[in-house]
Amino acid sequence: MKKLFLFISIISLSQIKAQIDPVKYPTFTNIEDALKSRKTVYSMSFREKGLFNIPPQIVKLDSLFFLNIMANKLEKMDQELFALKELEILNVNENSIKYIPDEVGNLKKLTTFSMNLNSLTSINPNLAKLQNLKAVHFDANNLNTFPEAFMEIPTLEEINLQGNQISFIADRLDQIKNLKFLNLSDNQINDLGNLSFPENLKYLELQ
Template identity: 75%
Template sequence: MKKLLLMITFISLSQIKAQIDPLKYPTFTNIEDAVKSDKPVYSISFRDKGLFNIPKDIVKMNSLFFLNVMGNNLEKIDQEIFTLKELEILNLSANSIKFIPNEIGELKKLHTLSINLNSLTKINPNLAKLQSLKTVHFDANNLNVFPEALLEISSLEEINLSNNQISFVSQDLNKIKNLKYLNLSSNQINDLAEVRFPKNIKYLELQQNAIVGLPEFLFKSENIEFLNVSHNNLKEISHKVKGLKNVVSINLANNQLKDLPKEFSQLKNLKTLILAGNPMDQETIKKLKELMPRTQIYF
């Protein structure tokens, strides 16, 4: 599993780097060359260097906006990083970081923060000071609640908290008004009854939890296109599912569903519906195929 998460992290990083013009913003891979450069240094990658600490001379990089320290041996976030006021993208994934210092709030221009595959047990409230943040990856840590600080950052568009130990999710998720992608898969969530999801959310991943029912507020999320609630404990789906007017794909595999409400026929944009691993008899399967002739259903 860790190798898979590491591969996904690498792919995400590659996508970020693809947005950086290598001619205009060459990426340095050691501090010595960066210090010697007669031009401003915008991008540095110390990926897989076996580092236990950030090189002290990083403080000289006043123009740095991209810093990758993925795959090292950091147990803390060194203070030198917080002097980099122009930093926009910070990748600290696959280290052994246990906490986020208060100084995180000083990186005002940060819009992408990745501290996945570490040992975090909580998120510092000062993260809420980063009002330019659009993407956070805290997956594969040891978090047990949805970080309250994230609720104060309305600019967030993507949150990945998968593979933690989260059992509680705040009902005020809708405060993150611009959120489009939320991954809460592989946690310990069983109750979402009062959770209000942001109206702009498009991708919602809730698979591999212990969810027994979907909240009424979810079915008011008209912009959802992809919904994954597979590998949970759902026994029924509300007729209010008809509110998901723009949904394209729903994965309900490996639950306890014996049937679906007829309102599924009103989901005119639904292209794919996955129901494998549910206790549905042949009569129900036949009925659902007739109910949704334009939807590819996998039993």
């Protein structure tokens, strides 16, 4: 199962990286280099840096739209993260984060939010304030119910919740009008009841 989850994490990251033009938007991997750059910094990656906290100087990069803090030792989401108002793509995969703070609602421009392989037991309702979200990746956490916040985000096209402990889905799933991809495999769902799916749904995984 761990190999499967790792594979999911790698695929999700590759999908996210495919959205970034490396020529137009070079990705910095060192905060000092980014701060010294004469060009506007749009993309940063702190992947596998052994970080316990995000560098506080990151708030100076106020044009940042892509941030990868995957595979570190983060146990919480630092407040500096929520000052990045231009952020569109956020990858926090493979950390030890247990909750999402209320301030997540500040990231109004976020379109892709990935937190696979963390320790989340619930999704903050303030996620519903992110009305530009198109893709969420919360595979391999400890969620036991389908996040209600997702029902309030009609722009969502892709939801990944594989490998949680979800046993219940509210019957309002069809409110996510643009949903095309839904992965709920490796959960505890035994009965769908009278659940209605969105008309645009193209892919559904429940096994």
